[in-house]
Amino acid sequence: MSTQLRQPAEVLFAAELKALVATDDRPRPAGWALSPQAVCDYLMGGSLADGTEISPKYIGNRRLIETAVATLVTDRALLLLGVPGTAKSWLSEHLAAAIAGDSTRLVQCTAGTDEQQLRYSWNYAVLLAKGPSKDALVPTPLMRGMQDGSIVRLEELTRMGSDVQDTLITILSEKLLPIPELEMAVHAVRGFNVIATANTRDKGVNELSSALKRRFNVVVLPLPATIEEEAAIVTKRVGEIGTALQLPEVPRAEAEIARLVTIFRELREGATADGATKLKSPSGNLSTAEAISVMLGAWSEAGYFGSGAIDAHTLSANMVGAIVKDPMADRVVLDEYLETVVRKRKDWADLYAAVREVM
Numbered sequence: 329m330s331t332q333l334r335q336p337a338e339v340l341f342a343a344e345l346k347a348l349v350a351t352d353d354r355p356r357p358a359g360w361a362l363s364p365q366a367v368c369d370y371l372m373g374g375s376l377a378d379g380t381e382i383s384p385k386y387i388g389n390r391r392l393i394e395t396a397v398a399t400l401v402t403d404r405a406l407l408l409l410g411v412p413g414t415a416k417s418w419l420s421e422h423l424a425a426a427i428a429g430d431s432t433r434l435v436q437c438t439a440g441t442d443e444q445q446l447r448y449s450w451n452y453a454v455l456l457a458k459g460p461s462k463d464a465l466v467p468t469p470l471m472r473g474m475q476d477g478s479i480v481r482l483e484e485l486t487r488m489g490s491d492v493q494d495t496l497i498t499i500l501s502e503k504l505l506p507i508p509e510l511e512m513a514v515h516a517v518r519g520f521n522v523i524a525t526a527n528t529r530d531k532g533v534n535e536l537s538s539a540l541k542r543r544f545n546v547v548v549l550p551l552p553a554t555i556e557e558e559a560a561i562v563t564k565r566v567g568e569i570g571t572a573l574q575l576p577e578v579p580r581a582e583a584e585i586a587r588l589v590t591i592f593r594e595l596r597e598g599a600t601a602d603g604a605t606k607l608k609s610p611s612g613n614l615s616t617a618e619a620i621s622v623m624l625g626a627w628s629e630a631g632y633f634g635s636g637a638i639d640a641h642t643l644s645a646n647m648v649g650a651i652v653k654d655p656m657a658d659r660v661v662l663d664e665y666l667e668t669v670v671r672k673r674k675d676w677a678d679l680y681a682a683v684r685e686v687m
């Protein structure tokens with residue numbers, strides 16, 4: 329097993345991608361490793377003609393994925409939008425892996441990102457010795473992606489300043505990156521496109537200018553529609569991540585996952601699953617991604633300190649940490665939920681006691 333802590337999608341799923349390339353007989357857009365249909369199959373899973381099983385990466389509506397993939401064939405870039413934890417980054421990584429065979433051309437956009445991190449910068453030692461030359465140029469992931477015709481990922485696009493965002497307009501509409509110092513320009517090679525992600529819940533974001541918005545097709549990723557779907561996502565991802573982290577073996581914990589997902593959904597939606605009781609929502613974000621983190625925490629704790637099985641005890645300590653982000657207001661919310669909902673569910677007595685113990 330590799331010692332690398334986290335491997336990119338194209339390495340982890342190299343066998344699946346190879347099998348898809350071998351069986352894919354549909355036309356491929358220039359610069360693409362696979363046909364758009366095969367990219368969808370890679371993301372949604374299924375079995376191939378040669379018997380290879382493709383595991384599902386995205387669990388949800390196939391139509392969304394088709395729209396996303398179809399966008400990337402056009403001259404418009406793709407913007408994945410949604411609340412935190414709706415698999416925007418995850419989907420972006422897998423799309424890049426399937427289309428370009430490389431998901432590592434990545435720029436993390438922050439309030440401190442400047443134009444140099446998007447376009448290019450200079451190696452000052454070489455610049456001083458030789459003057460402006462190609463040798464002195466330090467390309468960014470975006471510039472490399474243009475040069476080799478691959479997919480470039482921009483994470484959290486709306487966190488960087490609007491003026492910096494607008495650097496992208498020329499790149500996306502003219503497919504051109506001017507380098508005035510060298511009196512040249514980098515022309516994007518076929519296969520180049522951009523996948524950006526942005527979440528709709530962050531404060532202090534910078535709205536895209538309408539000129540830039542027009543260069544993107546927006547696909548909104550929803551939270552899972554049902555408890556069953558969300559529990560299936562959590563079960564699958566916890567299994568994968570926990571195994572990759574080599575956590576001690578524990579029995580499967582479907583029942584605890586179902587309880588956790590129910591609690592998160594009820595608090596998020598501000599009502600019990602049956603709609604009978606109205607609830608207050610905590611300040612933090614209780615998405616599928618948080619549920620995955622809580623279960624992994626519970627697994628680790630159960631494996632090293634607990635009874636060896638994920639139970640109400642190991643679940644509760646991790647769960648309270650996820651729900652109570654504001655020590656005053658969220659505690660009140662959780663307290664009310666415990667008394668009005670958890671306490672009244674017959675088979676949840678163990679959970680009620682365990683949460684009370686750590687609160």
Ligand SMILES: Nc1ncnc2c1ncn2[C@@H]1O[C@H](COP(=O)(O)OP(=O)(O)OP(=O)(O)O)[C@@H](O)[C@H]1O
Pocket residue numbers: 385386387388410411412413414415416417418419525526527552561565616617620
């Ligand atoms: N519909 C889904 N299908 C498969 N995995 C999902 C789904 N929803 C969430 N996940 C899982 O949730 C985890 C978090 O997803 P990811 O980091 O991509 O979220 P995000 O939308 O980028 O969040 P943020 O806005 O916080 O960056 C991943 O492990 C991902 O596999």
Ligand SMILES: [Mg+2]
Pocket residue numbers: 416417418483525
């Ligand atoms: Mg993300």
